[in-house]
Amino acid sequence: MKILIAEDEKVSRKLLENRLNKWGFSVTTAADGLQAWEIFQREHFPMVISDWMMPGLDGLELIRRIRSIARPGYVYTILLTARSEKEDILAGMDSGADDFMAKPFDKDELLARIKVGCRITDLEKDLAQRNLQLEKINQRMRRDLQAAAKIQQSLLPTQMPECEKFDFAWKYVPCDELAGDTLNLFRLDEDHIGLYLLDVSGHGVAAALLSVNLSRIINPNPEQSDLLKEKPAGAPGYRLVRPEEVAERLNQRFPLDSTNEQYFTLQYGQLNIRSGELVFVSAGHPPMIHLPAAGPGRPLQVRSLPIGFLVGAGKIYHEQTLKLQKGDRLYLYSDGIIEALNQQRDQFGVGRLIETLEESRNISLPESLEKLSEEINFWTSGQGCGDDFSLLALEFKI
16 A cells, blocks of 8 residues: 655654555655645555644645545545644544544554554445446446337337328327336228327336337237237138227236236227227226317216226226317326426326316417426426326317
């Protein structure tokens, strides 16, 4: 270990140097505090032994300056002093000194105190190495999470289905890199568009993995999944699986995990783009908001359990039908919106959600989602929802 000695008394300085050299330490000496400070700025010393009283720059100020430098590795400091009053010791500790020794020093006591310093600097060095390893691991994990987030977002709609009668819009804001929310809308056939929004309980990797798995299963391509479309036995073509059947199948396939109690809520619908009729199922999800062309908005309350809560008890999901008229809008959303808290811990709520959407009647569908996002941001004082934030909207154009 390298040790810097700052001592203005030549005899004491030489005695310290000889003793430390004999014990196997690499020693550099300075005749006063200023010289020690100049040396210290050029080299790194894990330990500094300094006299308290020195001309120009005393030991207290030297230690203060040492502590002011942002360098890797801890510097253990020992003050040599004839002072023993409580006030003196407190002043030394306040400057950043780690230990004190009375002058003239006892060689056995000096060695014991230096060994303490060596143990502390070794521990600090080991901790610094571990922290460096942890930082490397954290950086790798961040890169992995960012890559996973890109994969997850690639499963979101890349473009809106082309449809003369309807407009669509969506917004997706995860609270972390990965989200438990996901949504999509897609062509099922010439007359129908499928749409869904789901919310997996919890946060982080576990929720995101289930979310990604579900987004692959709830797929309109019958070659990849038979959940939404299936080929009848012995018959050409395929049939659309009714929304209530979709929920029932998911319920059987994803029972509540007793280990981590993971589950998800879901809204899935089939929109007939010719008639404007939406057939949908809701599984424990917050109510859709129906905003008629004329009249107040209303929540479409459906009492139901999340997917996986009740398995093997017969049919528990029942589909609903909504006949949309020209000028109507419909909003699906995750509970992160209505449960967003302000500084008084009040929730944003369904009522305030409907009020905000009603105030957005005269702007475009995508702009209404942006306005709602701004209202949430204002409500939470810029702190965000604290949960994933997902919106899926459609409008029956006039």
